Amino acid sequence: MEELTDEVLLQLIHLGNESALGALYDRHGKAAYSLAYRMLGDVHAAEDAVQEAFVNVWRRAGSFRNARGTARTWVMAVVHHRSIDIGRKRRGIAPRELPLDLTLLPADSHDTWSEVSNTLDRALLKECLEQIPLEQREVIELAYFQGHTQREIAELKGIPLGTVKGRVRIGLQKLRGLVLELGLGGSTDEP
Amino acid sequence: MSHDELKGLAEGYALSALDADELKQFEAHLDACQECLASVAELRLPVDALSMMNDEAEPAGNLRERILASARAEPRNQEQPVKSAPWWLRPVLRPIPVAAVFAGLVAVIMVVAVWGSQADGDLSSVQRRLSLTYDGIEIMAQAEQWWRFDGSGITSGAAGTLAYSEEIGAACLLVWGLAEADHFNYQVRLTEADGAVTVRKMWRYDDAMWLILDGDPNLLQKLEIMLFNGETSPDSETPPLPVLIDIPLTAS
Numbered sequence: 001m002e003e004l005t006d007e008v009l010l011q012l013i014h015l016g017n018e019s020a021l022g023a024l025y026d027r028h029g030k031a032a033y034s035l036a037y038r039m040l041g042d043v044h045a046a047e048d049a050v051q052e053a054f055v056n057v058w059r060r061a062g063s064f065r066n067a068r069g070t071a072r073t074w075v076m077a078v079v080h081h082r083s084i085d086i087g088r089k090r091r092g093i094a095p096r097e098l099p100l101d102l103t104l105l106p107a108d109s110h111d112t113w114s115e116v117s118n119t120l121d122r123a124l125l126k127e128c129l130e131q132i133p134l135e136q137r138e139v140i141e142l143a144y145f146q147g148h149t150q151r152e153i154a155e156l157k158g159i160p161l162g163t164v165k166g167r168v169r170i171g172l173q174k175l176r177g178l179v180l181e182l183g184l185g186g187s188t189d190e191p
Numbered sequence: 192m193s194h195d196e197l198k199g200l201a202e203g204y205a206l207s208a209l210d211a212d213e214l215k216q217f218e219a220h221l222d223a224c225q226e227c228l229a230s231v232a233e234l235r236l237p238v239d240a241l242s243m244m245n246d247e248a249e250p251a252g253n254l255r256e257r258i259l260a261s262a263r264a265e266p267r268n269q270e271q272p273v274k275s276a277p278w279w280l281r282p283v284l285r286p287i288p289v290a291a292v293f294a295g296l297v298a299v300i301m302v303v304a305v306w307g308s309q310a311d312g313d314l315s316s317v318q319r320r321l322s323l324t325y326d327g328i329e330i331m332a333q334a335e336q337w338w339r340f341d342g343s344g345i346t347s348g349a350a351g352t353l354a355y356s357e358e359i360g361a362a363c364l365l366v367w368g369l370a371e372a373d374h375f376n377y378q379v380r381l382t383e384a385d386g387a388v389t390v391r392k393m394w395r396y397d398d399a400m401w402l403i404l405d406g407d408p409n410l411l412q413k414l415e416i417m418l419f420n421g422e423t424s425p426d427s428e429t430p431p432l433p434v435l436i437d438i439p440l441t442a443s
Contacts, residue, residue, distance in 0.1 A: 003331070003334060003337055003354070004331060004352075005339065005352060007350060007352075007367060008331070008352055008365060008367075011365060011367055011399050012328065015324055017328065018259055018262060018263065021258070021259060021262055022255060022259055025255050025258055026255070029250060029254070029255065030247060030248075030249070030250065031242070031243060031245075033248055033249075033250035033254070034245040034246065034247050034248045035242050035243075035245050037245070037248040038245040038246070038248075043251070046248070046250070047250060047251055047254050047257075050250060050254065050258075051254065051257055051258050051261060054258045054261075054262070055258065055261045055262055055265065058261075058262040058265060059265060073235065073239055073242075076239070076242040076243075077242075079242075080207065080242065081207060084207060122243065122244050122245065122246070122247070125240050125243055125244035126244045128240065128244075129240075129241070129244060140206070140241070143203070143206040143207075143208035144206045144207075144208070144238070144241050145241075147207075148208065149203070149208050149209060149210050150203045150208050150209070151210055153208075165199055165202065165203065168202045168203065168206065168208075169199070169202045172202050172205070172206075172234055172237045172238075175237035175240060175241075176233065176234070176236050176237040179236055179237060179240045180236065
């Protein structure tokens with residue numbers, strides 16, 4: 001199975017091949033768990049999130065469409081959503097309605113991630129985030145890693161919703177530019 | 192909400208940080224707005240980066256087994272998993288003699304095969320599908336040589352991989368991401384030097400197409416798969432058939 005691409009593994013999973021699911025876990029399980037652990041801060045909850053996410057992948061591998069993004073992106077999105085659900089449940093917050101299927105979205109036309117992911121490591125990515133001004137970074141982290149909605153963040157921080165949206169927008173634009181610069185030697189499509 | 196207001200939800204959508212109402216409105220809007228769709232697609236990169244920048248944590252050693260056990264317990268709304276196909280459905284894999292039937296006759300030989308892909312539901316269809324996918328997985332598991340196709344040469348939105356096992360003497364082409372509209376019949380054309388490669392089987396499964404070739408694909412100059420409308424004879428030269436896959440392979 002080592003030679004198979006993620007996309008082929010998903011096809012095999014769709015056909016009911018357990019070894020393919022094991023191979024996909026071997027490839028992305030650690031990154032998935034690292035994300036879940038960061039979001040939930042608890043070993044058992046993180047494991048539950050990863051387990052439920054991979055079982056979702058098992059159930060829905062057939063809905064993956066290669067043209068809409070990479071298999072890794074899809075798997076990590078499933079893990080992210082499961083972690084948000086579990087985190088909110090544990091904090092006694094109402095569960096959220098999350099996007100049903102991220103694979104419905106088109107991939108970035110530059111397909112940059114597949115290029116940069118081969119060359120960047122976690123430390124460099126973290127450096128990118130740290131270069132973003134604190135107030136922008138904070139709202140992004142509250143949304144992505146803590147699973148808060150932008151409206152909840154506005155209430156939490158006592159700032160207008162529009163301000164939260166503006167900070168998120170500028171912060172993500174900066175992060176995209178920084179990752180592109182880092183991964184593609186300064187060749188970006190940023191205006 | 193105005194377009195500008197909806198566009199302002201793209202970042203929240205990418206981070207999964209919209210309220211239920213906002214999410215519903217934005218998803219409905221995305222169905223019709225290419226501009227917002229493109230905005231969200233551009234946000235994939237920073238969101239992917241966020242997913243990968245975490246300190247590495249080690250999951251429990253038994254998590255893998257727990258996941259597989261949970262998957263095993265899941266009912267599946269599709270045919271029986273390939274791995275548990277009964278022995279009598281499994282084909283005997285045997286090396287295919289590479290003897291070239293048409294060797295030396297012509298410089299280029301076209302091998303044409305046409306399959307119908309709509310025979311769902313009956314036992315023979317299920318049996319054929321299981322048999323094929325088992326063959327394909329077997330070849331991939333033992334393959335020594337791989338090709339990957341994800342751009343030129345393949346119909347828009349599709350990608351594929353070709354695996355060759357010298358030991359088995361066969362290759363498996365798997366193409367995925369095919370549009371539903373292409374779900375009809377196919378014509379396969381292999382261009383080669385001496386006719387040493389032949390089509391063994393072919394099957395369409397949802398958006399994926401499997402094709403098994405007997406022989407060494409290194410001998411192929413070109414592999415093409417075209418739509419066949421079911422009315423025109425596959426041997427007919429007109430009308431030109433839409434090409435789904437056109438893979439140039441350099442003969443070794």
